[in-house]
Amino acid sequence: MRLSAAEAVEVLRAAGEPTRLRILALLARDELAVLELCRVLDQSQPRVSRHLKLLAEAGLVERFPDGAWVFYRLTNGGQEAELVSETLARLDPADPVLARDAERLTAVRAERADAAAEYFARNAARWDEIRSLYVSDAAVEAAILEAAGPGPYRRLVDLGSGTGRMLTLLGPQADHALGLDLSQQMLNIARNHVAEAGLDRCELRHGDIFGTRLPAEAADLVVVHQVLHYLADPAAAVKEAARIVEAGGRLIIVDFAPHSLEFLREQHQHRRLGFADAEIGRWLTAAGLKVCASAALPPAQAGGLTVKIWTAERAGQPQRTAA
Structure with missing residues (x-):
């Protein structure tokens, strides 16, 4: 089933904003909690949450609460997801903003991995x-x-x-x-x-x-x-x-x-x-x-x-x- 012109406009409008496009590019790499996105984007939680709400309403991301945390990931399947995937595939990873986001995401992942490794080493016995x-x-x-x-x-x-x-x-x-x-x-x-x-x-x-x-x-x-x-x-x-x-x-x-x-x-x-x-x-x-x-x-x-x-x-x- 194809998107109607109105539906395509809604998808493009949701994705066609700098911060929201950055969020989509990050979620293409990893499912992330709201606070992790705030750290990478260097933006406040209310602002990031507003962007995520718009992306979720457009069907581009999925929101799932987990205890006191809330995680987001790209929607899996559907014409909206295909359109977003095509858009992200055309982005230049060397773009300074996207490259900086990728570096910050790598740092967040490294902190996660270091904390887990230290925990497992401490508690292995x-x-x-x-x-x-x-x-x-x-x-x-x-x-x-x-x-x-x-x-x-x-x-x-x-x-x-x-x-x-x-x-x-x-x-x-x-x-x-x-x-x-x-x-x-x-x-x-x-x-x-x-x-x-x-x-x-x-x-x-x-x-x-x-x-x-x-x-x-x-x-x-x-x-x-x-x-x-x-x-x-x-x-x-x-x-x-x-x-x-x-x-x-x-x-x-x-x-x-x-x-x-x-x-x-x-x-x-x-x-x-x-x-x-x-x-x-x-x-x-x-x-x-x-x-x-x-x-x-x-x-x-x-x-x-x-x-x-x-x-x-x-x-x-x-x-x-x-x-």
Whole structure:
């Protein structure tokens, strides 16, 4: 369906203002919170919020509250999105204003990454202890085993493997297991845990969930356990995880349901306060997978967090497990 002339004018009017065009260019790179946009644009929150309101009303950006924060991203799909994409593709990245915005965005991202790295390094040795404050590990692990199925698995990939708990839980049923994490401290602990479990067919690598460099459809079981809430672009991580799932294979995502525990942002570097079924389902469908099950596990203590487990599959016949 094409845009009418009036609709096209509204889109162009919304995008055709210097600050709003800069916002669109930034959101093409990353989903951002309002205060992050204020920092990059060097403008007040009321002014930036007014621009965002106009862009949202024109259907060019999506607004989604997350606890006390509000995030924005470019609208995915539709004629309006295509028109904006074509416009942004014609912008010169060397333009002084856009180049400066890109540098400031890089600085914001670097601050995020540094804070997260420092947090993970500081807490690596007691990572499982921190997790246990919010959920019952035994209940979650039993639900993960049920979601994964009895196995055996030809190849297990654990993205953001942390201390390696998913590898020691599921690895005994895998012909080969691979864990990726960006934290060397976490990887060192995971290596110890894997060795203690006697998993000699398990490999641990320094790797990025956004760009694993693994072949497409390389694994029949992919796990993303308590990772998405730390990420600036969880949809991109889901897309990369889904890319690795082979025909007939499964992707298991474990994370929190939406909540309002704001202290987790400052004290534990959580960027997102949980995920709704509709959001995860939309990302999985866009990545070519079918959601086949979801489970909710209530908190272990009053005021805690509800853990969600989403299971998705890629259509097709699975490969046979190697003898």
